[in-house]
Amino acid sequence: MAETRINCLYDNCPIPLLKAMQQLKKMSVGDTLVIETDHSCAMVNFIEWTQKNSIPCEIVEVDNGEWEIILRKVK
Amino acid sequence: MLNNYFKEPWSYTTGAVVLAFLNTMLFIMVDKPWQITTGFTYWAAWIYQGLGGSPELWPYFAESSSRAQALTQGFFSNDLSLMDFGIIVGALLAVLLASQFKFKKIKSFKQFSAALLGGIIMGYGTRIAMGCNIGAFFSSIPSLSLGGWVFAVSAFLGAWVGGKVLIKYLL
Amino acid sequence: MQTLERRIVKQKKDQRPVFLLVLTLAVLLTLNLAAVNSRLALFWIFGLAFGFVLQKSRFCFAAALRDPFITGSTSLLRAVILALILMTITFPLIQYYGLIIGNGELLGFVRPVGIHTAAGGFLFGFGMVIAGGCATGTLMRVGEGFSMQMIALGGFLIGTLWGAWDYPRWETVFIKNSPTIHLPDILGWSGAVLLQIVTLGAIFYLAKKYDERNNIML
Numbered sequence: 001m002a003e004t005r006i007n008c009l010y011d012n013c014p015i016p017l018l019k020a021m022q023q024l025k026k027m028s029v030g031d032t033l034v035i036e037t038d039h040s041c042a043m044v045n046f047i048e049w050t051q052k053n054s055i056p057c058e059i060v061e062v063d064n065g066e067w068e069i070i071l072r073k074v075k
Numbered sequence: 076m077l078n079n080y081f082k083e084p085w086s087y088t089t090g091a092v093v094l095a096f097l098n099t100m101l102f103i104m105v106d107k108p109w110q111i112t113t114g115f116t117y118w119a120a121w122i123y124q125g126l127g128g129s130p131e132l133w134p135y136f137a138e139s140s141s142r143a144q145a146l147t148q149g150f151f152s153n154d155l156s157l158m159d160f161g162i163i164v165g166a167l168l169a170v171l172l173a174s175q176f177k178f179k180k181i182k183s184f185k186q187f188s189a190a191l192l193g194g195i196i197m198g199y200g201t202r203i204a205m206g207c208n209i210g211a212f213f214s215s216i217p218s219l220s221l222g223g224w225v226f227a228v229s230a231f232l233g234a235w236v237g238g239k240v241l242i243k244y245l246l
Numbered sequence: 247m248q249t250l251e252r253r254i255v256k257q258k259k260d261q262r263p264v265f266l267l268v269l270t271l272a273v274l275l276t277l278n279l280a281a282v283n284s285r286l287a288l289f290w291i292f293g294l295a296f297g298f299v300l301q302k303s304r305f306c307f308a309a310a311l312r313d314p315f316i317t318g319s320t321s322l323l324r325a326v327i328l329a330l331i332l333m334t335i336t337f338p339l340i341q342y343y344g345l346i347i348g349n350g351e352l353l354g355f356v357r358p359v360g361i362h363t364a365a366g367g368f369l370f371g372f373g374m375v376i377a378g379g380c381a382t383g384t385l386m387r388v389g390e391g392f393s394m395q396m397i398a399l400g401g402f403l404i405g406t407l408w409g410a411w412d413y414p415r416w417e418t419v420f421i422k423n424s425p426t427i428h429l430p431d432i433l434g435w436s437g438a439v440l441l442q443i444v445t446l447g448a449i450f451y452l453a454k455k456y457d458e459r460n461n462i463m464l
Contacts, residue, residue: 010182012378012394013309014316018246038177040170040390041304044084048319061082063256065170065177065391087325090303095332097299101292102340105285106353109296111381112402116410119403134417135410154289157279159385161293162300164272166389169301171265174258178391186394193377194384194398196369198405203416204366205357207381208307208374211367213326217333218341218354219438221427225359226367233371234311241375242316 003032008039009066016042017049020071024055027073035069036062043067082173098214105154108218110210111162112201114155117145119198135202189245204229300386308374308383318460320453327450334442338435352428360424362416377401 006023008016016037023033035046043059046069050057058070085093102108120130124146136142145153150160170176181187201207204226206215212230215223272294280287299305310322337354344353357363374380377398379387384402387395429438 010179010186010394012186012392013306014313015241015246017317018242022246038179040084040175040301041306041309044304045317045319048321049317052319060255061175061258063177064258064261065175085299085303087303087305087322088328090299090305091325091329092332093299093303094296094305095329095336097292097295098329098333099336099340102337102354104288106344108337108354109292110355111385112406115381115402116406119407120410122403123407130407130410133411133413135413151275151279152282152286154286157286157290158293158296161290161295162297162382162385163389164268165294165297165299166301166386167297168265168268168272168294169298170390171261171268174261176261176264176391179393181393181397187397189376190378190394190397191401193373193375194401194403195373195405195408197373197377197380197398198402198407199409199412200366200369200373200405201381202366202406202409202413203362204370205363206355207370208311209382210355211357211363213307213329215355215357216330216442217337218356219334219338219429219442220354220356220359221429222357222359222363223355225363226370229364229367230371230374231311233368233373234308234375235315235371236368237372237375238312238315240372245376 001030001032002027003034005034005036008035008037008042011037011039013039013041014045016069017045020046020069024071024073029073029075031073033071033073035071036066037069038066040065042069046071078174082175094213098217102214108214109158110155110206110214111159112198112207112210113142114153114159115198116142116202117148117153117156118150118159120146121150185245296382297386297389300382301390306379306383308378308380311371312375314453314456318457320457324450324453324457327446327453331443331446331450334439334446338430338439342435356426356428358421358424358426360420362420362424373405 004023004027006019008019016035016039020033020035046057056072060068062068098109123130130136131146136146150156204211211226212223276287276290279290306322310326313319314323341353379395384395384398388399433441
């Protein structure tokens, strides 16, 4: 039940999603991945991609124009 | 609740319908559909003039009456320049309304180089293809121009190669 | 999903007063422009509207052409195709009206097509993926405060100037000898419109199938 954070601040689209894909592969089932991003397009990207792949996803706006995307590896 | 309404992004479909509507209205009102990069060329030429260059003597500008005339105008007195500037301010307004504006710094030298190089390559491409994703694609295909289709297929192939490079070197 | 531990959420600033300030400045500029030339004010207002809609709907032409390869998503591509289908109905009407009732000039962007179109398109497609946005995407993200896109815009300006300098060479070798092809000249107006809508519809359908089948995981 480990939690990994990846810092994607200032990263442009689609790098946050690509980094998350890479990181999720290394993790084990039940682990949590937190992606810190300030790219407004990433929200829409992540929502679509996690729904398609049935990955639980929650997005919190932590500051003006800054978000934390929380994913849980389930399979 | 109103605040949430401002924060919630519109769907891509909504965006598509509104952009198609705006482009059609622009076309009806000024006889020309939406374009971006000709305005960029004027910005660049004005800056170069400010630095002491004389782009107005180049065939690209001198041999076209509309371009030659544009170079005698300024940032706030040229229509295409104002439309491009409007996109920056329009996007800023949308972000401020959602209270989501944040100044984002450069992450690394790699990112800086990618942006600069990618920008230069795009800019050069738009002059020889006579337009960008908007002028040579989004406004060109609906104009029933074969060129719009050729541009779209080529840009798609370019994006495929660009994607490979992005994953290999920039991730 | 199970409740996640509480995140530290900072007290966010309400930026809407700044919105009102920028809006006021934009309106003042509109009034100033309208006093000089109403056409300038019109282009400025259209620019504002385009920028607002692009940001609000996160519309990104670079992603539309790039995501099918990178993430397997075609939702933006399909949105672009939808817009193209809608405009394939409106644009030919404007062109036809212009030709028959107007001064006989073909309106819209119909330009010589040849090697230069393909070469320029390829360079453009490559550049926009590397720079993180195409021309509209770059402008929109400059407005959002991305330094990276400010650099990309600087590069873009250098590139257009370079291209304008080199333009005569492309013109003599390729552009001058390339045909300008308006599809109704070959297929007739109704044929061109119908064929284009059917083609776009078919690409839309294939893109949807592709999206459903593809689960790209790096």
